[in-house]
Structure formats: C-alpha cells, structure tokens
Amino acid sequence: MTDAAGPWLIVGLGNPGQEYAANRHNVGFMVADLLAERMGSKFKAHKARAQVVEGRIGAPGPSGRRVVVAKPMSFMNLSGGPVTALRDFYKAPVERIIAVHDELDIDYGALRLKLGGGDNGHNGLKSMTKSLGPDYHRVRFGIGRPPGRMQVADFVLKDFSSAERKELGYFVDRAADAVESLVVDGLERAQSTYNS
Numbered sequence: 001m002t003d004a005a006g007p008w009l010i011v012g013l014g015n016p017g018q019e020y021a022a023n024r025h026n027v028g029f030m031v032a033d034l035l036a037e038r039m040g041s042k043f044k045a046h047k048a049r050a051q052v053v054e055g056r057i058g059a060p061g062p063s064g065r066r067v068v069v070a071k072p073m074s075f076m077n078l079s080g081g082p083v084t085a086l087r088d089f090y091k092a093p094v095e096r097i098i099a100v101h102d103e104l105d106i107d108y109g110a111l112r113l114k115l116g117g118g119d120n121g122h123n124g125l126k127s128m129t130k131s132l133g134p135d136y137h138r139v140r141f142g143i144g145r146p147p148g149r150m151q152v153a154d155f156v157l158k159d160f161s162s163a164e165r166k167e168l169g170y171f172v173d174r175a176a177d178a179v180e181s182l183v184v185d186g187l188e189r190a191q192s193t194y195n196s
Contacts, residue, residue: 007054007066008183009092010035011083013101013124016073024143025076025156027172028100028124031141034176035069048085049073058184065183068092077123080131087132097136098179099128102156106142108164109171110196111178114138115187121152137182141175 012032013025020026036043039055046052051071056064068090072082087097095115101124106112116134119125128136146155160168174194181190 006091006093006096007068008057008096008098009083009086009090010067010069010098010100010179010183011079011086011128012069012071013076013079013099014071015076016071020157022159023157024102024160027102027141027143027175029071030168030172031100031139031175031179032069032071034172035067035179038176039067039069043071045073046070046086046089048082048089050082050086052086057180067183077127079124080127080129083128084131094132094136097132098139098182099125099136100139100175100179101125101141102143103140104143104145104152104156106140106144108142108144109167109174110142111175111194112138112140112142113178113182113187113191113195114140137187139175139179139182141171 012028014029015026036053039053041053041055043051043053050073053069055067057067058064070086072079074082101122105120115137119129146152178190178194181193
C-alpha cells in the first residue's frame with residue numbers, strides 16, 4: 001500500500017490533564033509521547049480537539065511511512081469524536097488507524113496487537129468503535145487486574161505502582177517499537193515479534 005492511501009493515524013488513548021498523566025489508563029499517551037520524541041517533533045494543538053505530531057516512521061527520508069500521532073484532548077470516554085475528526089482531516093483509512101491503550105486482561109507489560117474486535121469494557125475503545133466501527137488496529141498494553149476488591153475504575157485511574165514504574169520505561173519503549181513495526185512491517189510480522 002502506498003502513502004497515496006493516506007497517513008497512518010496512531011492514537012494514544014488517555015485523559016488530558018496533569019492529574020492523570022501517570023495513571024495506568026494513560027499508557028497510550030506515554031507511548032504517543034515517546035513516538036513523537038523519536039520523530040524529533042513536539043505536539044501541536046489541532047482543531048479536532050487533539051494534540052498531534054506529523055512525521056515519518058521507518059526508513060529515513062521519503063521512503064518512510066507518513067504518520068500522524070495523536071492524543072485526543074477529550075476525556076477517554078469521548079475519544080471517538082476527536083479521532084473521527086482527525087480521520088476526516090487527514091483522510092486516514094480506518095485500516096490505518098491504530099489505538100494504543102491499556103488492557104486489564106493482559107499481564108502488566110505484555111503486549112497484544114490485533115485488528116478489529118470488541119472493546120472489552122474499555123470506554124476509549126467503545127467511543128472509537130461507535131464512531132469508526134471496529135475495524136481499526138489495537139496495540140493493547142497489559143496493566144493486569146486490580147488487586148483484591150479494588151474497583152476497575154479506581155485501578156485504571158491510579159498511577160503505576162513503584163514496582164511497576166521500575167520497568168515502565170522499558171515496556172513503553174517496547175510498545176512504541178511494536179507500533180512502528182505494525183506500520184512498517186505489517187500486522188502479522190509485528191504480532192510474531194511482539195505478542196507475548
């Protein structure tokens with residue numbers, strides 16, 4: 001597929017605001033920040049109620065794949081609106097949209113890449129699927145289940161534990177690698193490398 005088909009739209013899911021920045025629910029933003037850093041770019045405000053960075057991933061120069069990395073500035077459960085506006089603005093086909101998000105049903109730090117599927121109770125995905133349909137890519141970043149009787153909502157809105165933070169940088173780095181591999185090598189190769 002050539003870039004004539006439009007850029008890849010990589011959406012890190014999270015909640016805007018400093019008080020949420022280190023939450024488990026914001027791991028999508030953390031991966032988006034690292035991808036922007038790797039491209040040597042800073043996020044800029046976009047009229048679609050999102051922060052965006054435009055650049056290329058892969059081989060240097062014009063042979064790299066065009067990408068737009070975005071962080072919706074709505075709250076998580078309203079992510080679909082900004083993502084749809086970005087899709088329309090950049091003319092990104094739905095099969096070139098990647099949601100990077102936290103996933104309760106996967107062990108901490110493990111990754112799963114897939115195309116399509118349900119939302120598994122994730123409000124960001126629920127909102128995106130309502131707007132786009134289910135046929136976008138997902139890079140699912142495991143955060144594990146809440147301990148004891150802690151409510152899921154409380155768990156995802158808490159910061160990573162001090163033990164988890166020791167490895168968080170490594171896992172975010174690996175998730176950014178997985179996103180780049182998905183764009184450059186395609187889903188099957190990226191899955192065989194990164195699905196754990």
